[in-house]
Amino acid sequence: xxxxxxxxxxxxxxxxxxxxxxxxxxxxxxxxxxxxxxxxxxxxxxxxxxxxxxxxxxxxxxxxxxxxxxxxxxxxxxxxxxxxxxxxxxxxxxxxxxxxxxxxxxxxxxxxxxxxxxxxxxxxxxxxxxxxxxxxxxxxxxxxxxxxxxxxxxxxxxxxxxxxxxxxxxxxxxxxxxxxxxxxxxxxxxxxxxxxxxxxxxxxxxxxxxxxxxxxxxxxxxxxxxxxxxxxxxxxxxxxxxxxxxxxxxxxxxxxxxxxxxxxxxxxxxxxxxxxxxxxxxxxxxxxxxxxxxxxxxxxxxxxxxxxxxxxxxxx
Amino acid sequence: xxxxxxxxxxxxxxxxxxxxxxxxxxxxxxxxxxxxxxxxxxxxxxxxxxxxxxxxxxxxxxxxxxxxxxxxxxxxxxxxxxxxxxxxxxxxxxxxxxxxxxxxxxxxxxxxxxxxxxxxxxxxxxxxxxxxxxxxxxxxxxxxxxxxxxxxxxxxxxxxxxxxxxxxxxxxxxxxxxxxxxxxxxxxxxxxxxxxxxxxxxxxxxxxxxxxxxxxxxxxxxxxxxxxxxxxxxxxxxxxxxxxxxxxxxxxxxxxxxxxxxxxxxxxxxxxxxxxxxxxxxxxxxxxxxxx
Numbered sequence: 001x002x003x004x005x006x007x008x009x010x011x012x013x014x015x016x017x018x019x020x021x022x023x024x025x026x027x028x029x030x031x032x033x034x035x036x037x038x039x040x041x042x043x044x045x046x047x048x049x050x051x052x053x054x055x056x057x058x059x060x061x062x063x064x065x066x067x068x069x070x071x072x073x074x075x076x077x078x079x080x081x082x083x084x085x086x087x088x089x090x091x092x093x094x095x096x097x098x099x100x101x102x103x104x105x106x107x108x109x110x111x112x113x114x115x116x117x118x119x120x121x122x123x124x125x126x127x128x129x130x131x132x133x134x135x136x137x138x139x140x141x142x143x144x145x146x147x148x149x150x151x152x153x154x155x156x157x158x159x160x161x162x163x164x165x166x167x168x169x170x171x172x173x174x175x176x177x178x179x180x181x182x183x184x185x186x187x188x189x190x191x192x193x194x195x196x197x198x199x200x201x202x203x204x205x206x207x208x209x210x211x212x213x214x215x216x217x218x219x220x221x222x223x224x225x226x227x228x229x230x231x232x233x234x235x236x237x238x239x240x241x242x243x244x245x246x247x248x249x250x251x252x253x254x255x256x257x258x259x260x261x262x263x264x265x266x267x268x269x270x271x272x273x274x275x276x277x278x279x280x281x282x283x284x285x286x287x288x289x290x291x292x293x294x295x296x297x298x299x300x301x302x303x304x305x306x307x308x309x310x311x312x313x314x315x316x
Numbered sequence: 317x318x319x320x321x322x323x324x325x326x327x328x329x330x331x332x333x334x335x336x337x338x339x340x341x342x343x344x345x346x347x348x349x350x351x352x353x354x355x356x357x358x359x360x361x362x363x364x365x366x367x368x369x370x371x372x373x374x375x376x377x378x379x380x381x382x383x384x385x386x387x388x389x390x391x392x393x394x395x396x397x398x399x400x401x402x403x404x405x406x407x408x409x410x411x412x413x414x415x416x417x418x419x420x421x422x423x424x425x426x427x428x429x430x431x432x433x434x435x436x437x438x439x440x441x442x443x444x445x446x447x448x449x450x451x452x453x454x455x456x457x458x459x460x461x462x463x464x465x466x467x468x469x470x471x472x473x474x475x476x477x478x479x480x481x482x483x484x485x486x487x488x489x490x491x492x493x494x495x496x497x498x499x500x501x502x503x504x505x506x507x508x509x510x511x512x513x514x515x516x517x518x519x520x521x522x523x524x525x526x527x528x529x530x531x532x533x534x535x536x537x538x539x540x541x542x543x544x545x546x547x548x549x550x551x552x553x554x555x556x557x558x559x560x561x562x563x564x565x566x567x568x569x570x571x572x573x574x575x576x577x578x579x580x581x582x583x584x585x586x587x588x589x590x591x592x593x594x595x596x597x598x599x600x601x602x603x604x605x606x607x608x
Binding site for chain 1: 395526546554557
């Protein structure tokens with residue numbers, strides 16, 4: 001059963017009713033409730049459609065963080081073959097919050113990387129809720145070096161609350177690690193397609209998202225700071241997170257308008273977590289389209305275009 | 317004349333004057349509490365004569381202290397769109413900007429100038445912490461891009477004096493985009509074979525540290541400066557522990573391999589001259605003659 005968000009209460013109630021009716025009719029063949037079920041089902045679809053068509057930025061934040069939203073491992077399993085995970089930064093450790101490796105995408109050899117949040121308590125702890133330490137970003141640099149050497153396109157999937165704020169992370173140069181990863185990404189002589197899958201949390205997201213193309217799922221968010229963090233600093237109370245979410249302009253729709261994102265990947269009715277397979281099919285198509293657009297562009301030109309893309313953002 | 321003008325007024329102005337004089341004449345050190353004659357404090361580049369605490373200084377003082385004889389020429393900075401998101405928290409961003417501009421007489425949190433350092437044509441960009449905490453938005457990002465272009469055009473080293481709490485939240489994602497944008501700028505300088513030197517001053521945190529502040533060919537930090545990614549309060553809230561003494565200070569970063577040297581403000585010009593002179597060897601005419 002899926003986790004319902006607070007604004008989905010009427011939908012949850014309807015789905016409960018539908019389930020009950022199905023159970024009833026299943027036990028007794030003399031009762032035909034299929035008309036009633038169909039009626040409720042279409043009402044449920046209508047409500048869901050309405051709710052998701054008009055999601056507020058704060059509601060989108062909740063959807064983007066939904067625990068059942070497809071994660072990096074789901075993306076890899078659905079869209080890639082021959083996935084060969086690579087581990088370690090070769091200087092300190094292995095960070096499971098940022099995963100990556102070699103793989104085939106539609107038959108083509110690529111380098112794939114992304115943040116993994118985990119799906120249950122033990123795996124969330126193992127992946128540190130998708131919050132990387134410096135080792136993660138240094139591993140990213142190592143993998144990008146590899147991609148550059150062998151001419152492999154780099155596909156990244158961003159889904160992180162942000163880089164991990166901890167003593168050890170600071171001790172080992174969290175900022176330097178993030179800066180170097182962004183720099184490496186910008187220097188690549190291969191196509192880079194970055195997709196914000198769920199949360200694009202601040203510098204920890206930028207480190208993997210300095211791509212030639214930046215795509216976003218329909219209900220993904222990308223922000224300089226979490227709405228809660230912004231509210232607690234500027235409003236002096238995290239209760240104002242809803243207002244902060246609106247003011248910060250964090251939705252995919254806003255970011256396309258601002259020229260930060262290039263395209264939006266549509267999600268199935270009720271969000272990617274309701275029909276992950278359909279969502280991932282759409283993701284695969286969008287990434288393939290973005291890659292195809294860069295076919296045959298030489299390394300220097302790819303680098304130049306990427307630089308120009310970022311320099312153009314926000315200019316008058 | 318009555319008692320109001322003869323008696324009350326002088327008494328009142330005496331009280332007011334009394335309050336004014338220590339502010340103007342004396343500076344109380346933020347670290348040790350020592351009272352220092354204000355003129356001496358300014359002459360010492362705002363370093364406490366008693367404990368050596370380095371107080372924050374603005375772009376003007378930096379240019380005067382770092383360029384030869386303080387001689388420099390300001391670089392015109394590009395105009396950017398004010399308040400691109402129409403941001404409003406408890407206050408409008410445009411009002412916050414107005415206040416900051418009135419107080420500082422400046423348009424944003426950075427200044428760029430060119431001049432000579434040890435005889436070598438150089439470009440210095442200085443962040444101004446007194447302008448909205450030095451925060452990095454479109455204006456700061458564009459200024460850094462401009463500074464990089466100027467350095468490349470002059471075949472000059474780029475020196476970045478950082479001081480900022482991080483990205484400017486009121487510009488949302490556009491402030492975050494200054495991380496890749498400034499990284500591109502710095503990379504262009506490196507690609508041109510020119511030195512990019514970072515002077516980290518108090519404080520340098522957040523998105524600023526996680527981009528151009530940590531990408532220098534050489535990192536010089538002023539003593540006792542707070543330098544880090546996450547702010548100490550955020551870390552304390554996350555791990556629910558007290559942070560160790562000296563955590564995220566310059567000396568701590570030196571110990572952990574993140575900066576090359578911690579240099580007293582009075583020695584900064586000398587250190588910078590030496591580094592620039594050593595790194596700019598290949599750009600010196602003498603060297604080329606000798607090589608040929």
